[in-house]
Amino acid sequence: MTAMKRAGTGLNGTRRAFLGTSMGLAAALGTALPARAGDASGCRRIPRGGIGMHLYTMRNALAQDFAGTLEQLADIGYATVGVSGRHGNSAADIRRMLDAVDLKAVLEHVAYDTLKGSGLPQALEDLHTLGAKWPVVPSLPGALHTPDGFREAARQFNRIGQASRDAGLGPVLFHNHGTDHVVVDGTSLYDILVTETDPHLVGFELDVYWAAKGGADPATYFVRHRRRFPALHVKDMAPDGGFADVGSGTLDFAAMFDHAREGGVKQWLVEHDSPTDPFATARNSYAYLAALRY
Template sequence: MELRARTTSTTRRSFLGASLGLAAAAVSAGPARAAEEPGSRYIPRGGIGMHLYTMRTPLAADFLGTLEQLAEIGYATVGVSGRHGNSAADIRRMLDTTGLRAVLEHVAYDTLRGPGLAQALADLHTLGAKWPVVPSLPGALHTPAGFREVAREFNRIGKASRDAGLGRLLFHNHGTDHATVEGEVLYDILVRETDPELVGFELDVYWAARGGADPATYFVRHPRRFPALHVKDMAPDGSFADVGSGVLDFAAMFRDAHVGGVKQWLVEHDSPADPFATARNSYGYLAALRY
């Protein structure tokens, strides 16, 4: 999603310089390494999805037609982010018509921590989705104390989700979530202080790298905590790019994705010039990727 961290402009040199302390899995000179160093793993076709924030403009004009085109490209799943005037039941009917499957929905933190929780979980059942996802946190909470408060709330919401017959609560990160404040990495507070049975993470690999983190190391350090990813590429100037056209080395990054428990690779681009071209380019890259 397009939020506060997007306002920072980063050149390729500054991005690579900031990444010298990261493992080689974070970045490379380009996606060619995936073709030069083929591996034996590949992303299952049922695991390649589209986060619908990418498609928000065509969805607003023609929700069903947009889903039909995604299915024709080859996508199997979607992450719901904005309903564009449709009910959960409306979207489910359109998903069923196109053969797509919703795996998660982004729901505001204040909704999930308040009286809207029960309806949000009921809507996930209607959509046929598994995971409620908190898409972002208020800036005022970006302190160690604030993130510890959030961790407690996440455990409570995650238990409600599990009790409702759904999956764990997931959290979607942005660059500022990886900041070090008062000597602590904020994101790591959430990982450490939430119950792995109740809370997981939808790791946005672009924002993790932009925030100075190495996405690959999280898979190894925290097994099974990352059932879903936002697969978003970074252009040399630090802006967004179609998956496979930027500087992130996805082949290296995904080698331990199975350890992290990744089941869904959801394509995202915050500001695509042509959403359908982005969808086609990104799907083609992920479908061919070996790592």
């Protein structure tokens, strides 16, 4: 979906479309050309409707001005967001603010204990209110970081995923961190979740930075476990191992995304855990992903 179409019609929609194009081009001119996989003839690109922002990146700005932050993201060109923290707003409040700037929520991070407990029905109802598709477990409690703990989590995920499907939503997704890729007795904890959950009920929001940090290869997962990864956290790694704006670090996104279609990726959500200037990060990262060919 193009920025012009996404932004809608009328003066405000035209303004957002113009700003999204001009700001993206300006940022791109100041950024190194995206890396490609293979030769320079790569012609695939990320659909504009698939470039989103995971709102954890913008948490400080959202706490000051939630509606204004969303408007700036729409102006840059983002089409979607992943919700992570509401900053005192209800699901209905956030939906109104998203609708006002033609952004769409695609998922929300909800605590594991909430989803496996009595809070599940309300969480699923809130997803409907937001207009989102996927409930996402952002992390597992530290006490579960054993093979048996992850097997118990897999059983809970299947149950949560069934409830989500029954509610007319997508499968429950799991968001990984580096410690989820620890190998115990020859088995990766993360692989326990992948292999011991029902593909129809459970998928994954793969954080490519944490996967790489944990020694895993995202592209290999896309190939081996097709259509299990509808959403990504696109986060880059600085040379010192810290966080970087997408396209400015060391990860080879072109090679990684060459297999994204096999993995079933629909959403590429930008994330930076500790941006110095979240709006600069948002502009730089959007420009890179919009220009990327692979």
